[in-house]
Amino acid sequence: MNQRILISGCSGGGKSALLAELRRRGQWTVAEPGRRVVAEEKTGTGAALPWVNLEAFAHRALKMAHEDLRTAAHKIGFVFFDRGLIDAAVALQVATGVGIHETLGPEKHYATDVFLAPPWPENFKQDEDRRHGFDQAVAEYERLAIALRELGYSITLLPKTSIKNRADFVLERLEGHSRI
Structure with a gap:
């Protein structure tokens, strides 16, 4: 069984650290597309960096x-995604006004239950690749929560606790659902 589990939410909310812990425990994980696009763009022209051209970034x-x-x-079991299509569709909507339904269509790309990392100011850090501030991260979180609900996903908020406990x-939670 392949269950694609989306972990989305606020920048600096601890998603990547959670994915690293899940990977350490033997789970399949997929790194955040946005961070990978930024890394590629920094070695190339830089034309699709989010602070240069948000639309090109979202398309990438x-x-x-x-x-x-x-x-x-083709993976068996859970596959955890650090962000994904929905996050990119929301970024495209911000950049162009193109609606998420138009970008994503009717298909559910992930399991119905999505884990959402809430704003966590103590955890948030700007860096060379995360140039926006905490207020923009909170606005992003709010847009994602709205989009997930509009797309028919159920949201489970991640607790603000240690990575191990998360x-x-x-x-x-996933094991409990698989027994139902």
């Missing part, structure tokens, strides 16, 4: 997220 992240889903299709929470 969408393409990469689609490729990630195709690659993960990973336990996610795995216990």
Whole structure:
């Protein structure tokens, strides 16, 4: 069984650290498309960096997220995605006004239950690749929560706790659902 589990939410909310812990525990994980696009762009022209051209960035992240889903299709068990198509579609909507339904269509790309990392100011840090501030991260979180609900996903908020406890929470929740 392939269950594609999306972990989305606020920048600096601890998603990547959670994915690293899940990977350490033997789970399949997929790194955030946006961070990978930024890394590629920094070695190239830089034309699709989000602070240079958000629309080009979102298109690149969408393409990469689609490729990630195709690659993960043959995996057995849970596959955890650090962000993905929905995050990129929301970024494209911000950049162009194109609606998420128009970008994503009717298909559910991930399991119905999505884990959402809430704003966590103590955890948020700007860096060379995350140039926006905490207020923009909170606005992004709010847009994602609205989009996920509009797309028919159920949201489970990740607790603000240690990475180990967060990973336990996610795995216990998923195991509980698989027994139903």
